[in-house]
Amino acid sequence: MKKHLVSMLIAGGLFAPLAHATNGYFSHGYGMKSKGMAGVGIALPQDALAAATNPAGMVMVGDRIDFGLDWFRPSRSSQIIGNGFGPDASYGGNATSNFFIPEFGYNTMMGADSSLGVSVYGNGGMNTDYAVNPFGRFGALGTAGVNLEQLFIAPTWSRKLNANNAIGVSLNLAYQRFSAKGLKPTFQGASSSPANVSDNGTDSSTGYGLHIGWIGQVSSAVTLGATYQSKTKMGKFGKYSGLFAQQGSFDIPATYGVGVAVKAAPITTVAFDIQRIMYGDVPSIANPLSNLTVLGNPLGSNAGGGFGWQNMTVYKIGVTHDWSQNLTLRAGWSHNNQQIPNSQTFFNILAPGVVRDHATLGATWRLADKSELSVAYMHAFKTTVNGVNSIPPGNPPGYGGGNSNISLSEDSIGIAYGWNM
Numbered sequence: 562m563k564k565h566l567v568s569m570l571i572a573g574g575l576f577a578p579l580a581h582a583t584n585g586y587f588s589h590g591y592g593m594k595s596k597g598m599a600g601v602g603i604a605l606p607q608d609a610l611a612a613a614t615n616p617a618g619m620v621m622v623g624d625r626i627d628f629g630l631d632w633f634r635p636s637r638s639s640q641i642i643g644n645g646f647g648p649d650a651s652y653g654g655n656a657t658s659n660f661f662i663p664e665f666g667y668n669t670m671m672g673a674d675s676s677l678g679v680s681v682y683g684n685g686g687m688n689t690d691y692a693v694n695p696f697g698r699f700g701a702l703g704t705a706g707v708n709l710e711q712l713f714i715a716p717t718w719s720r721k722l723n724a725n726n727a728i729g730v731s732l733n734l735a736y737q738r739f740s741a742k743g744l745k746p747t748f749q750g751a752s753s754s755p756a757n758v759s760d761n762g763t764d765s766s767t768g769y770g771l772h773i774g775w776i777g778q779v780s781s782a783v784t785l786g787a788t789y790q791s792k793t794k795m796g797k798f799g800k801y802s803g804l805f806a807q808q809g810s811f812d813i814p815a816t817y818g819v820g821v822a823v824k825a826a827p828i829t830t831v832a833f834d835i836q837r838i839m840y841g842d843v844p845s846i847a848n849p850l851s852n853l854t855v856l857g858n859p860l861g862s863n864a865g866g867g868f869g870w871q872n873m874t875v876y877k878i879g880v881t882h883d884w885s886q887n888l889t890l891r892a893g894w895s896h897n898n899q900q901i902p903n904s905q906t907f908f909n910i911l912a913p914g915v916v917r918d919h920a921t922l923g924a925t926w927r928l929a930d931k932s933e934l935s936v937a938y939m940h941a942f943k944t945t946v947n948g949v950n951s952i953p954p955g956n957p958p959g960y961g962g963g964n965s966n967i968s969l970s971e972d973s974i975g976i977a978y979g980w981n982m
Contacts, residue, residue: 582635582914583971584875584897586709587685587816587838589919589939590614592664593629593977597923597937598879599893601832603820604776604786605881608935608979609666612680612717615774615788615820616729619668620676620719629935629977631662636943636970637689639910644952644963647698654706654913656690664977668717675720684711684735684813687912694743695910699960703760705743707911711813712736715772725779731772735793735813738765741804741911751853753861754803766796770813786820792842803861805845814839814846828883836877840870840900847871850908854953868912869905873897879921891923891937899946906948906965913967916941932980943970 583589590600592610602611606618609625637654641647668678687709694705712735719729744759752758770793776786793813802809818836825831841847846868852858853866860866879893896918901909909915923937948964955962 582685582687582912582969583916583919583941584836584895585685585838585840585870585873585900585914586687586912588683589895589921589941591680591682592627592666593935593937593975594891594923594925596631596939596975597891597893597921597935598832598881599877599895599919599921601820601834601877601879601893603774603788603818603834604784605820605822605830605832606776608977609668609678610664610680610682612666612678612715612729612731612772613682613713615776615786616715616717616731616772617719617727617774617776617786617788619678619717619729620670620674620721620727621776622668624670624982625666625668625979626982627664627666627977627979629664629975631664631973631975633660633662633973634658634971635688637913638968639695639913640966641695641698641952642964642966644698645961652691652693652695652910654689654691656692656704656706657688660688662975669982675718678717678719680713680715680717680731682713684713686710687914689911689913691743695965696743696747699747701743701747702745703743705911707739707741708763709739710737726775726777729774733770733772733790733793735768735770735795736765737795737811737813738763739798739801739811740764741801744804748804748860751860751866752803753859753865754808757799757801757803757809758860759804761800764798764800766798766811768793768795768813770794782824784822786822787818789815789817791815792839805861806848806865806867807844807863808861811845812843814843829880831880832878834875834877836875838873838875841872849905850953854959866908868908869902871900871902873900887927889925891921893919893921895919901946901967903946903949904951906946906951906967907953907960909967910965913969915944915946915967915969916971917944918942930980932978935977935979937975939971939973941969941971943968
């Protein structure tokens with residue numbers, strides 16, 4: 562299966578860097594039109610990337626092809642303060658700053674009431690690249706950081722049950738890759754597999770899951786939607802079996818959500834989504850560092866210490882307005898709870914996915930021959946989580962006490978070309 566997935570990815574030309582972080586490490590939206598509205602789309606399908614948000618939407622977009630590319634630029638930083646092994650210091654994690662995230666969607670109608678399609682998109686990721694190693698005071702060598710990339714290929718079937726209701730299902734074929742550097746020898750002594758903690762190059766794994774959805778028009782002005790995506794069971798990162806819990810396991814969390822789209826005027830639609838991301842159900846993401854330092858579960862073990870992420874709820878609101886026959890304007894806002902507790906900032910120097918608020922703008926120009934050009938801009942406002950007793954005290958097995966603070970802000974701008982066949 563792995564060779565088959567990799568060949569599909571190569572054929573699609575999708576090995577451009579995908580790493581980013583928005584809602585935790587999930588993208589804030591999928592498809593350029595949705596991205597211009599803060600990611601809303603559970604009840605408002607707009608293009609052939611609709612399956613990434615709600616598979617039921619594909620039967621509503623018709624015969625269509627979409628290509629897009631996002632330029633993503635995060636700003637990551639951290640501080641270590643009050644630590645017994647050195648003075649207070651700040652660190653920038655931006656030695657690698659620019660990422661390009663492609664997307665592709667294709668959908669074809671199978672008669673008037675059903676469709677087959679495929680959506681290909683970066684599900685999410687995380688990158689830090691510290692030229693000065695924040696863990697250097699504890700003996701770590703070289704530059705530090707991680708790189709996580711996740712890609713979904715989602716073949717999708719969707720069907721209208723009647724004039725007002727549609728259902729859909731996607732088979733999510735997932736590919737991910739990961740690398741870590743700059744953690745030796747500091748964290749090797751705290752690992753069940755010291756040789757598989759850091760600096761082992763890039764590892765990859767594949768897996769699959771299901772994504773189902775429903776969309777129903779309850780009145781001429783109101784449409785509802787609901788969706789559920791199962792946990793995607795992934796193969797293990799063998800090269801990092803001493804870093805992640807359960808010997809290198811790194812499954813992709815389940816998500817679910819509901820949405821409503823209201824036609825406030827003939828040319829204006831307002832949409833609202835609530836999404837739940839179950840980070841807390843994946844041990845390698847959710848296990849707190851105290852599992853290591855207090856309970857004595859080494860990195861890589863079944864209950865090994867980790868990043869301490871909690872479940873996340875995301876609230877999204879977006880508006881689309883037909884300014885003219887050939888121009889549609891969009892805007893949106895999203896907000897989430899903080900999934901990284903302030904007691905868990907030390908290990909999350911590597912993964913500071915802390916932003917909570919996104920503002921977006923977008924537009925579509927309709928061109929000749931049923932084609933169109935869409936753009937979207939996103940800004941995630943800088944968020945800082947200040948640690949509270951986040952660095953374990955003591956001299957081995959502790960790290961000298963004190964706190965680590967982590968910060969993140971983001972910008973992205975994207976463009977997509979699509980047409981109705």
